[in-house]
Amino acid sequence: MAEVLDIAVRLIVIVVAFLVLPLIVGQMEHKAMAHMQSRLGPMYAGGFHGWAQLIADGVKFAQKEDVIPAAADRRVFAIAPAVALVPYLVVMVVIPVGPGLVGADLDAGLFFVLAVMGIGVLGSIMAGWASANKYSVLGGMRAAAQLMSYELPLVLAASSVAMAAGTLSLEGIAEQWRWWWLPWQAIGAVVFFVAGLAELRRPPFDMPIAESEIIMGPMTEYTGIRFALFMLAEYVGIVVLSALTTVLFLGGWQGPILPGPVWTLIKIFVLAFVVIWVRVSFPRFREDQLQKLAWIGLVPLALLQLALTGVVRVLLA
Amino acid sequence: MTFEAPGFWPPSGPEVVFLLLGLVAVGSALLVVTTRQLVHAALWLVLCFGALAGGYLVLTAEFVAWVQVLIYVGAIVVLLLFGIMLTRAPIGRSADLDSGNRWAAVLVALATAGVLVSVVVAGFGTAYAPLEPGQGAAKPLGSSIFRTWVLPFEALSVLLLAALIGAIVLSRTDIRGRE
Numbered sequence: 035m036a037e038v039l040d041i042a043v044r045l046i047v048i049v050v051a052f053l054v055l056p057l058i059v060g061q062m063e064h065k066a067m068a069h070m071q072s073r074l075g076p077m078y079a080g081g082f083h084g085w086a087q088l089i090a091d092g093v094k095f096a097q098k099e100d101v102i103p104a105a106a107d108r109r110v111f112a113i114a115p116a117v118a119l120v121p122y123l124v125v126m127v128v129i130p131v132g133p134g135l136v137g138a139d140l141d142a143g144l145f146f147v148l149a150v151m152g153i154g155v156l157g158s159i160m161a162g163w164a165s166a167n168k169y170s171v172l173g174g175m176r177a178a179a180q181l182m183s184y185e186l187p188l189v190l191a192a193s194s195v196a197m198a199a200g201t202l203s204l205e206g207i208a209e210q211w212r213w214w215w216l217p218w219q220a221i222g223a224v225v226f227f228v229a230g231l232a233e234l235r236r237p238p239f240d241m242p243i244a245e246s247e248i249i250m251g252p253m254t255e256y257t258g259i260r261f262a263l264f265m266l267a268e269y270v271g272i273v274v275l276s277a278l279t280t281v282l283f284l285g286g287w288q289g290p291i292l293p294g295p296v297w298t299l300i301k302i303f304v305l306a307f308v309v310i311w312v313r314v315s316f317p318r319f320r321e322d323q324l325q326k327l328a329w330i331g332l333v334p335l336a337l338l339q340l341a342l343t344g345v346v347r348v349l350l351a
Numbered sequence: 352m353t354f355e356a357p358g359f360w361p362p363s364g365p366e367v368v369f370l371l372l373g374l375v376a377v378g379s380a381l382l383v384v385t386t387r388q389l390v391h392a393a394l395w396l397v398l399c400f401g402a403l404a405g406g407y408l409v410l411t412a413e414f415v416a417w418v419q420v421l422i423y424v425g426a427i428v429v430l431l432l433f434g435i436m437l438t439r440a441p442i443g444r445s446a447d448l449d450s451g452n453r454w455a456a457v458l459v460a461l462a463t464a465g466v467l468v469s470v471v472v473a474g475f476g477t478a479y480a481p482l483e484p485g486q487g488a489a490k491p492l493g494s495s496i497f498r499t500w501v502l503p504f505e506a507l508s509v510l511l512l513a514a515l516i517g518a519i520v521l522s523r524t525d526i527r528g529r530e
Contacts (some may be wrong), residue, residue: 163390163436
C-alpha cells in the first residue's frame, strides 16, 4: 500500500509541475519581454500585475471553435498536438529535483530523455503535413531538417557528461558533479543548451514557425485547444531543457545553504530567463545559417569537448 | 545456460505484454505495406518501431530499447518523412502505390520469415533464460561489447565508415571517377 501511495504522490507532483511550471515560465516571458521592450505587459487579469493572464488565455482557447480544414487529413491533424506534448510529460518523470526526489531513476535515464525528446518533433511534422497548407508543409520540413542537424551535437554534448560521470543515470550524474566541472564541461554545456534551443524551435532558431513569413508554420491551421496544446508543449519544452541543463551541467540540487530542490528550481528559472532573454535579443537565423551553425560550429565543438573529457578522465584515473 | 522452463499456461504478465506488443508490431508493419497513403505508411512505421522498443523493454534490454527509439523513431523516420515531403506527399489515397512485383515481395518476405523462425527454433528450441532486471543495462552491455565482442564491433564500425565515405563520394558531384 505504501509503495502504491508513494508512486501516486510522485506522479501527482509531476503532473502538477507539468501544468504549473510552463505557466510560470510563460508569464515570466510576457513580463520580461515587455520590460525589455519598455512596455508593461499584461496588467489587468487577476489584479496584481496581470498574474492570471495565461489562465484567462487558457479559458479563451478552451471556448474557441475547433476548426479542422476540409482538405486536411483529419486523424493525423487531430493527434499531432498530443504527439508534440506527451513526450515532454514523459521526460519529466525521470528528471531529478533532489537526491531521491524523482519519478523513476532509470539506469539509462540520459538516453531515455534524448530518445523521447526526439519524438516531439514528429508532432510538428505531422501537423505540418496534415494541415494541407503550403506554409505548414514548409514549416514541417524545416522542423524535420532542424531536428536532424541538431540531434547530433545534443547527443554528443550529453554523452560527454555521461563520460565524465561514468554513468547514464541522471541522478548519478548530478551526484558526481563537482564545481570544477563548470570550466571542464563549459563547451559541452553551451553546445547542449544551444542545440536544445534549436530542438525546441525557440527564437533565434524559429525558422520552422517564423510567423512573419510562413505564419507559424505547422500551427497555421490550428485553433482553440489544439493550438493551446502546441503552445503548452513549447513552454514545457523550455522547462525540460532548463532542467536537463541544470542536472547535467550545473550540478542539479548542489549548492550552499538552501535545500537541494530550491537550488534546482532556482537554476531552472535562471536558465528559462536566459531562453527568454535570447528570444528578445537575437534576430532569426536563416535556414542555411542554421544548418551551417550546427554542422560547422556545434558538431566540431561537441567532438572537441568529447576529446577533452576523455583526456582529463584518463589523466585523473 | 538453460533453466527448467515453466509451462506456457498460465502465461505470466511479461509474456502477455510481450505477445500484445508483438501483435501491435506485426499489425502496424502490415499496415505500413498495405496502406494507400504514403505518409501514413511512415507513421505506422513509428508505431511498429515503438512496439519493437517495448518488446526489448519487456526482455529487460533497456539500453537497446532507448537506442531503438533514439535512432529509428527520432532520426530515421524523421529523415524518411523529410524525404517524402520533399518529393511527393499528397493527402489522401494514391492509386499508383502498388507495384507489379508485390507477389514476389510477399513470397520473399514469407520465405525470410520462415528461415529466421526455423533458425531460431533449431538453435534455441525450448531453451529458457529467466528475465532479471538490469541484464540489459548500460554497464553489462558496454563491458561485453568492449571486452568479449570488441573485434566484431570494430569490423562493423569499419563497415559503417566505408558506407559513410561511399555516401559522401556518391553525393558530391565535384568528385569524378577516372576518365
